[in-house]
Amino acid sequence: MSMRAVVAMMEHETNTFSPVPTPIERFGTPDVAIGKEVYRRFKNTGTGLGAFLDVADEEAMEIATPIAGNASPSGPVQADAYNMMCDAICDEVEKGCDVCFLDLHGAMVTETTADGEGALLERVRSIAPDLPIAVSLDLHANITEKIVENCTVLVGYKTYPHVDMYEAGQHAGRLVVQAIRGKVKPVMVWGNRPILAQTLRMGHDDRPMAPLIEMAIQAEKDGLLAASVFGGFPLADIWAAGLSVVTVADGNREAAQTISNRILSAAWKDRAEFIFESEPLSKTIARAKTLKGGPIILLDHADNTASGGTQDTVEVLEEVIKQNLEDVAMFGICDPRAVDEMERMGVGNTITLSLGGKVDMPSIGRMGRGLELKGKIRVITDGDFPVTVAMGRGTVASLGKSAVFETENIQVVVCSKNVEPHDLGCFRSLGIEPTLKRYLILKSRIHYRAGFRAIAKHELPCNGVGVTSSDNSLFRFKSVRRPIFPLDADAPEFPNYSS
Ligand SMILES: [Zn+2]
Numbered sequence: 001m002s003m004r005a006v007v008a009m010m011e012h013e014t015n016t017f018s019p020v021p022t023p024i025e026r027f028g029t030p031d032v033a034i035g036k037e038v039y040r041r042f043k044n045t046g047t048g049l050g051a052f053l054d055v056a057d058e059e060a061m062e063i064a065t066p067i068a069g070n071a072s073p074s075g076p077v078q079a080d081a082y083n084m085m086c087d088a089i090c091d092e093v094e095k096g097c098d099v100c101f102l103d104l105h106g107a108m109v110t111e112t113t114a115d116g117e118g119a120l121l122e123r124v125r126s127i128a129p130d131l132p133i134a135v136s137l138d139l140h141a142n143i144t145e146k147i148v149e150n151c152t153v154l155v156g157y158k159t160y161p162h163v164d165m166y167e168a169g170q171h172a173g174r175l176v177v178q179a180i181r182g183k184v185k186p187v188m189v190w191g192n193r194p195i196l197a198q199t200l201r202m203g204h205d206d207r208p209m210a211p212l213i214e215m216a217i218q219a220e221k222d223g224l225l226a227a228s229v230f231g232g233f234p235l236a237d238i239w240a241a242g243l244s245v246v247t248v249a250d251g252n253r254e255a256a257q258t259i260s261n262r263i264l265s266a267a268w269k270d271r272a273e274f275i276f277e278s279e280p281l282s283k284t285i286a287r288a289k290t291l292k293g294g295p296i297i298l299l300d301h302a303d304n305t306a307s308g309g310t311q312d313t314v315e316v317l318e319e320v321i322k323q324n325l326e327d328v329a330m331f332g333i334c335d336p337r338a339v340d341e342m343e344r345m346g347v348g349n350t351i352t353l354s355l356g357g358k359v360d361m362p363s364i365g366r367m368g369r370g371l372e373l374k375g376k377i378r379v380i381t382d383g384d385f386p387v388t389v390a391m392g393r394g395t396v397a398s399l400g401k402s403a404v405f406e407t408e409n410i411q412v413v414v415c416s417k418n419v420e421p422h423d424l425g426c427f428r429s430l431g432i433e434p435t436l437k438r439y440l441i442l443k444s445r446i447h448y449r450a451g452f453r454a455i456a457k458h459e460l461p462c463n464g465v466g467v468t469s470s471d472n473s474l475f476r477f478k479s480v481r482r483p484i485f486p487l488d489a490d491a492p493e494f495p496n497y498s499s
Contacts, residue, residue, distance in 0.1 A: 003098035003180070005061040007048040009104070010066035010085045010120065012077055013140055015107035015235040015308025017363035017467045017475055020418065024081035027069030029286070029384070032089070037186035038065035048103035048136035048394030051169030051330055056101065059218065066092040068103075072418040082110040086120050087315040089347055093127050095403070097216045099180060100124060100133045106141020107233040107241075114479070118146025125150040134176035134296035138162065140199065140233040143244045148190040152176050154246055155227030158213050159204045161422060163390040168228075173224055175248070186225055189256035192244035193264050194491045197274035198470050202231035208270035212263055216245075219259045225250055229267075230390040231274075235307060235468060237479045240407040243274070268311040268493050275486050276470040278463040285319045285462065294327070294438035295459040296447065303466030305444040306420035310334070311443050313354040314371040317412070318442060318463040325409065326414040327438035331421040332399070339414050342377045350376050355405065357416065359438055361467050364474045369372075372381055375407030378431070380450060383415060383427035384423040389450040391422055404430050422447040424455070430481035 013023065024032055030303070033041045035251040043218060044047045049068055056063045068090040071077075093100060104122075108116030117137075124133065133151040137143075140159050148154065155172040157164050163212075172389070176182045182308045209231065218229035226248040232241055245263045249256035263499050267274075288296055303309035311334035345351045357370030384400030400416025413430055421427075421442045427434040434440055435455050444450045445461075472487060483491035 003059065003061045004027035004064065004066050004096065005056045005099045005101060006066065006090045006092045006097045007049065007101045008066050008087070008103070009070055011070040012108045013073040013105050013138065013307070014076055014107060014232045015073055015467060016076060016237045017235055018308035019359055019361055019363065020076040020308060020310055022071055022074045022077045022081065024084055026071040026074065027081065029396050033068040035065060038068040039063065040132055042068055045395050046390050047395065048165050048169030050167045052101035052103060052173050055105055055170060058209050064092050064097065072420065073306055074418065075111040075308065077108060079111040080479055082112065082116060086123060089120065090123055090127060090146065091256050093124050093131065096133065096435050099176060100131055102133065102135050102290040103169060104135055104137055105281040106137035106143060106147065106230070107236050108235055109238055115144045115240065118144045118150065118353055121150035123148055130481055131181050132176045136172045139202065139231055140242045141230045142236055143190055143192070143230055143246060144192070144234050144239065144240045148188055148246060152179060152230070153186045153248055154188065154224065155226045156246065158216065160202050160209070161391055161447040163450055165391065171226060175467055179450065180322070184225060184352040185251040186248050187251060187253045187256060188246060188248050189253060189260050190244060190246050191260040191264050192242060193268045193493060194269050194481070195243040195267065195274055196241060196480065196484050197231050197243050198234055199231065199307060200276040200445055200470050202273045203449070208267070208273035212267055213279070215263050217265065219247070224255065224259055225247065237477050239479055239481050241480050242484060243349045262301065271485050277289045278470055281315065281319050281463045282459060284460055285323045285325070288439065288460055289323060289325060291458050295434060295440045295455055295457060296438065297452060297456045297459040298439060298441045299445060299459065299461045300443045300464045301439055301461050302443040302464045302467040302469040303443050305418050305443045306447050307445065307468040309420050309466045309468045310359040310361065311467045312368065313357055314356040314369065316441055316462045318393065321408070321410065325439050328408060328410040329427060329432050329437045329439035330412045331426045331433060332415045332443065334415050334418050335381065336400065336416040339401050339416050341482060342405065342414070343380050343401065345377055347377050347380055349372065350443070363467060366465060373407045375405050378404035378406050378411065385425040388425065389423045391447070391450045397423065397425065403443060404431060404432065413475055416455045420447050421489060424451050483490060
């Protein structure tokens with residue numbers, strides 16, 4: 001008799017400093033996927049969910065797909081949205097099943113819990129205490145005891161940009177199948193160090209992350225079932241935020257513990273490298289002017305879309321205009337009101353508008369501030385394009401109604417939804433050829449590398465304004481455990497938090 005599998009996705013990276021709201025509407029294109037629509041939308045995609053569907057199909061399982069929601073990072077998830085997704089999953093588990101595959105993020109904070117994934121998994125386990133559960137998680141997961149205690153195997157991405165979401169899902173999915181067949185006995189060990197690492201320092205190609213991930217890969221080659229290094233997500237002001245490691249061994253807890261300790265000790269030794277040092281914006285833009293060739297990528301990382309930025313601050317754009325850079329395209333300012341204005345005026349017409357700055361950022365004490373610009377309306381589109389890079393391949397990115405606003409030497413994509421520029425389609429779908437531009441301003445930090453690194457001549461982090469800044473002094477941390485490096489420069493490797 002075939003096994004019955006519950007397969008679902010609930011993904012959100014929550015920036016507790018972000019003013020951008022997170023209702024259920026944010027969890028899908030055009031909406032959260034329910035029932036059969038989940039399979040239709042995610043089968044054959046480069047996602048953890050796509051991999052779980054493939055594993056379940058390979059095993060000829062009967063597949064139930066209650067829900068799949070994946071929202072661009074923003075503020076805490078609204079309670080209704082969270083409950084709806086958890087209820088859908090739990091109701092399906094309650095009907096009876098042999099295995100559960102969950103594509104989760106690991107850094108979800110909601111209006112009601114600081115541990116969205118842990119609370120869900122605990123609930124699933126309470127319904128079906130012996131149910132094998134496979135979980136794939138993002139590299140930026142803030143792991144908690146509740147997450148690790150309430151699943152059978154857990155595998156995180158080994159890349160940032162996340163070009164191995166599919167592989168992580170396949171790894172976790174196949175492991176749980178082997179466990180069901182009695183071929184392996186997974187035991188998991190979770191460990192951490194008090195490091196609030198910055199995401200700008202977590203690229204898998206760079207130090208200090210690269211050697212840690214290499215250790216995890218080597219441990220798997222040497223026979224460990226899985227080893228995942230989680231950089232953590234530092235813009236979630238919750239007790240458990242920070243770097244951790246989860247290892248899965250075949251029955252041998254000590255083996256899992258040994259590798260975990262080894263990777264964590266190495267991370268602790270290199271902790272200073274997890275901190276990004278910014279230079280003043282004007283200096284970076286002046287340097288960009290002296291560089292030869294193109295495209296030169298200017299990363300507006302303090303307003304990074306994929307970390308919960310408002311995607312509408314204008315400081316980097318303003319400095320680029322001030323220093324008169326030529327042949328520039330920008331992706332993108334999220335400003336639905338500006339798009340509406342442009343649509344009313346019509347393509348080909350010239351308009352003066354206040355671009356961006358519609359969203360206030362109380363957590364960093366800044367009001368939204370737009371930039372008054374005169375320019376020509378080049379394009380208006382519905383904003384959908386297919387993702388072709390490995391990260392999310394086969395899914396549809398939706399910018400919402402979008403326009404190209406051209407002012408002097410700059411073409412700015414203005415969109416209605418928050419979308420990370422990780423695929424060249426974000427320009428090409430609006431008729432801009434990014435490879436031919438001298439400068440590309442991207443509201444991105446590391447994910448741009450998935451599609452743009454191959455065409456980039458130079459890549460410069462630009463210290464603009466926003467709720468994803470790498471300047472810790474802008475944020476008032478209240479809930480994260482202390483001491484923790486670098487908020488506490490002299491934090492010991494093993495603090496005693498209970499005292
Ligand atoms: Zn991530």
